[in-house]
Amino acid sequence: MPGTIAPPDIEIIIEDSRGGGGGGGRPPDGGDDGDRGKYRPNGPPSPRRFSTAITIAMVSILMFFMALASAFLVLHHSSHVWVAVHLPMILWANTAVLIGSSFLLERARARLSLGDERGFRKLWLVTTAMGFLFVAGQLVAWRQLAAQGVYIASNQASSFFYIFTGAHGVHLLGGVAALLFVLLRNFEKSQVSRSLAAEITSYYWHFMDGLWIFLFALLYLGK
Amino acid sequence: MVTYDDAGQPKTPQGNFVSRYLFSTDHKTIGLQYLWLALISVFLGMAMSLIMRIHLAWPAAQVPFLSALGDTPERYGLLPLLHGSLMVFFVLTAAPQLGFGNYLLPLQIGAREMAFPVLSLFSFWASVVSLFGIIAAFWAAPQNGIDIWIVSICIFLVAALASAINFSVTAIDLRAKGMTLQRLPLTVWAWLVNAILGMLIFSILLASCAGLLSDRFFGTHFFSAAAFLASQSANVAADPLPALWQRLFWFFAQAEVYIAMLPCFGFVSHLIATFSRKPVWKERLVVLALCAVGLVGFCVWGQHMFSSGLNPYSPLVFSVLAASLGVPAVILLVSWFATLWKARLQLNTSLLFALGFVSLFLSGGLSGIFLARRDLNARAVSEDLVTGHFHLVMGVAATFAVLAALFFWFPKLFGRRLNESLGKTHFWLTFAGVYCVFMPMHWLGLVSQSAKNAGADLSSIATWVAPARSFITVGILLTVFAQGIFLFNFLWTLLRGERVKEDNPWRATTLEWSVASPPPTDDFGDGGPSVYRGAYEFGVRGGAEDFIPQHVAPGRVAKAN
Numbered sequence: 001m002p003g004t005i006a007p008p009d010i011e012i013i014i015e016d017s018r019g020g021g022g023g024g025g026r027p028p029d030g031g032d033d034g035d036r037g038k039y040r041p042n043g044p045p046s047p048r049r050f051s052t053a054i055t056i057a058m059v060s061i062l063m064f065f066m067a068l069a070s071a072f073l074v075l076h077h078s079s080h081v082w083v084a085v086h087l088p089m090i091l092w093a094n095t096a097v098l099i100g101s102s103f104l105l106e107r108a109r110a111r112l113s114l115g116d117e118r119g120f121r122k123l124w125l126v127t128t129a130m131g132f133l134f135v136a137g138q139l140v141a142w143r144q145l146a147a148q149g150v151y152i153a154s155n156q157a158s159s160f161f162y163i164f165t166g167a168h169g170v171h172l173l174g175g176v177a178a179l180l181f182v183l184l185r186n187f188e189k190s191q192v193s194r195s196l197a198a199e200i201t202s203y204y205w206h207f208m209d210g211l212w213i214f215l216f217a218l219l220y221l222g223k
Numbered sequence: 224m225v226t227y228d229d230a231g232q233p234k235t236p237q238g239n240f241v242s243r244y245l246f247s248t249d250h251k252t253i254g255l256q257y258l259w260l261a262l263i264s265v266f267l268g269m270a271m272s273l274i275m276r277i278h279l280a281w282p283a284a285q286v287p288f289l290s291a292l293g294d295t296p297e298r299y300g301l302l303p304l305l306h307g308s309l310m311v312f313f314v315l316t317a318a319p320q321l322g323f324g325n326y327l328l329p330l331q332i333g334a335r336e337m338a339f340p341v342l343s344l345f346s347f348w349a350s351v352v353s354l355f356g357i358i359a360a361f362w363a364a365p366q367n368g369i370d371i372w373i374v375s376i377c378i379f380l381v382a383a384l385a386s387a388i389n390f391s392v393t394a395i396d397l398r399a400k401g402m403t404l405q406r407l408p409l410t411v412w413a414w415l416v417n418a419i420l421g422m423l424i425f426s427i428l429l430a431s432c433a434g435l436l437s438d439r440f441f442g443t444h445f446f447s448a449a450a451f452l453a454s455q456s457a458n459v460a461a462d463p464l465p466a467l468w469q470r471l472f473w474f475f476a477q478a479e480v481y482i483a484m485l486p487c488f489g490f491v492s493h494l495i496a497t498f499s500r501k502p503v504w505k506e507r508l509v510v511l512a513l514c515a516v517g518l519v520g521f522c523v524w525g526q527h528m529f530s531s532g533l534n535p536y537s538p539l540v541f542s543v544l545a546a547s548l549g550v551p552a553v554i555l556l557v558s559w560f561a562t563l564w565k566a567r568l569q570l571n572t573s574l575l576f577a578l579g580f581v582s583l584f585l586s587g588g589l590s591g592i593f594l595a596r597r598d599l600n601a602r603a604v605s606e607d608l609v610t611g612h613f614h615l616v617m618g619v620a621a622t623f624a625v626l627a628a629l630f631f632w633f634p635k636l637f638g639r640r641l642n643e644s645l646g647k648t649h650f651w652l653t654f655a656g657v658y659c660v661f662m663p664m665h666w667l668g669l670v671s672q673s674a675k676n677a678g679a680d681l682s683s684i685a686t687w688v689a690p691a692r693s694f695i696t697v698g699i700l701l702t703v704f705a706q707g708i709f710l711f712n713f714l715w716t717l718l719r720g721e722r723v724k725e726d727n728p729w730r731a732t733t734l735e736w737s738v739a740s741p742p743p744t745d746d747f748g749d750g751g752p753s754v755y756r757g758a759y760e761f762g763v764r765g766g767a768e769d770f771i772p773q774h775v776a777p778g779r780v781a782k783a784n
Contacts, residue, residue: 049338049396056388060422067430067471071445074467153442163437 254326333399413489587616608668656702
């Protein structure tokens with residue numbers, strides 16, 4: 001996954017957190033535990049939990065799509081009534097938009113780590129708009145297929161096309177919501193910094209990007 | 224819900240009843256709520272099995288209240304589905320992992336909370352909605368009922384996925400200072416491996432349910448039998464179940480067995496060590512075995528599909544994999560026996576249930592090794608044998624482990640101790656009861672299988688089947704009666720049971736016993752605990768006590784006078 005280098009301010013947060021978890025914290029030796037309060041303030045737990053959680057959630061989402069993908073391959077091989085879907089050309093444009101949005105998101109995070117708040121906001125807003133553009137483009141693809149008379153129940157191949165794009169679209173809208181959250185949230189009173197939230201959102205967004213490329217390749221090559 | 228004893232508590236919970244109990248994000252409240260949910264579900268599920276067995280033995284019998292559950296053929300046919308959904312999802316998945324896990328995981332690793340408390344709250348209430356949905360599906364018309372059932376299962380799966388993420392992150396990132404991986408109690412290891420396994424397989428069932436719903440609502444043909452039959456050669460078409468659904472379903476369902484069992488392995492290792500006053504034998508090997516159960520359990524779905532037209536080589540692979548699950552199982556068993564070996568056992572109800580688990584796991588697991596043979600399975604071992612096998616090894620064994628855990632942690636949960644005499648009566652009646660129910664079931668399965676062979680003397684077999692069925696039903700009645708004793712013990716103890724005087728009545732080592740019972744609202748208070756040693760330092764010589772808790776620093780171990 002690109003762009004996982006933590007900006008300096010995140011390093012500080014991690015060092016400030018308790019030394020316990022992750023196997024990294026060394027067990028205290030000797031009988032003196034006078035400094036225990038220093039390691040475990042009674043506040044919110046380490047912000048590292050957010051990156052762990054998003055990693056685990058991504059594996060889980062991947063399993064969901066892998067189950068559907070294996071169903072696709074099995075039915076494609078065994079079915080005698082499979083009629084390949086002619087994929088609309090707009091999907092290529094949508095793919096380009098999504099890859100571009102990932103690129104811009106990294107540029108935005110680079111601005112944020114330089115302290116350029118305005119540049120960050122501008123680029124981040126464009127990324128969010130491109131996310132919406134992608135979803136709109138997918139809807140156009142649906143309309144084009146429907147105009148050809150290819151509906152979800154027409155054929156097993158078309159069912160998979162609609163299920164894959166639909167499920168991916170729903171997950172991607174979650175990513176758009178996260179983008180908006182990072183943009184609009186007031187982080188001054190928050191437990192996490194904006195750069196950490198941006199980093200976690202970027203993991204998910206790149207994951208959605210890669211997932212779409214996989215699904216597109218599957219639909220294109222497997223037709 | 225339970226009223227806390229305020230006298231010994233530095234901080235009392237804030238807010239009114241609703242925010243304190245119904246919508247609390249406190250991991251202890253949510254854990255207890257899951258346990259209550261499991262308790263209600265287990266008695267509902269037991270009522271289902273009771274009416275089914277009574278009608279199998281005496282078809283014309285009319286039981287007040289219960290017979291109304293199966294008054295039409297459709298509804299009677301739905302009883303096994305409802306029984307299974309309640310027991311698998313709301314008892315076996317909910318009680319050991321979500322109930323005890325939510326309550327004890329943060330306490331045992333020295334964390335103040337779960338990683339995402341609001342997510343825990345969401346998971347619990349989504350599970351409640353799902354439970355109501357499943358019950359509503361039973362009362363709705365058959366066609367709508369199945370739709371409601373699938374949607375309810377989807378809701379439960381989303382809740383379980385959220386919990387799985389929450390558990391993994393908590394165990395990975397929220398451990399107290401000094402709580403290294405080597406020092407984690409085996410219960411925590413089991414919850415962690417289980418959460419990771421759950422995160423993988425619940426997604427797969429969710430995807431399959433999405434396909435099912437799309438088939439039912441949008442008219443697609445992912446799993447339709449017609450499309451499957453059209454695409455198969457004539458000799459395979461004998462089995463009309465769509466192979467794709469079987470594949471996806473068993474991918475989940477075989478691993479679900481380990482979802483129910485893994486936390487139970489953790490409980491039993493933990494309890495046997497505590498009551499033997501000895502360290503867990505080869506603790507690291509046990510951790511590896513727990514991980515191996517999770518890993519191999521994920522790869523054996525094909526063993527349910529030997530008769531569904533798989534590639535002829537794949538049954539061999541699945542058979543070898545499934546049989547290789549025997550290896551971690553044997554490691555666990557050897558560790559339990561070696562820990563018990565020459566120990567001065569404290570034979571209380573909790574340990575009795577843990578030993579009952581070992582017995583049931585062993586006898587149920589032995590038939591599992593036979594069932595993993597592809598040639599036996601290909602001849603379609605009849606339903607009674609499989610029913611007997613998985614009830615013994617999954618349902619009953621897991622329930623025994625949950626009861627062992629309940630007797631052990633009851634003082635922690637409620638500050639009172641369950642009655643030992645009632646507990647032991649409950650144990651022996653249940654132990655005898657479940658063997659009387661499920662062992663004859665194995666036998667019935669083998670007998671009806673041999674009846675299909677050429678030259679079998681059918682008339683002599685038939686005279687034995689009906690008495691065996693009645694015997695099973697009598698066994699069920701005995702077992703259900705014993706659960707009445709448990710329910711009485713449970714409720715009576717909650718209200719007026721014997722209070723525990725000290726915080727650590729079992730003289731256990733893990734962190735949850737270092738705080739008051741029941742724990743204060745903020746668990747460890749300001750500044751969490753530090754951990755200095757492994758989780759099972761029992762049998763220590765030269766000290767005032769034969770054990771050293773995890774939070775005791777090396778210089779502060781009490782010396783013998």
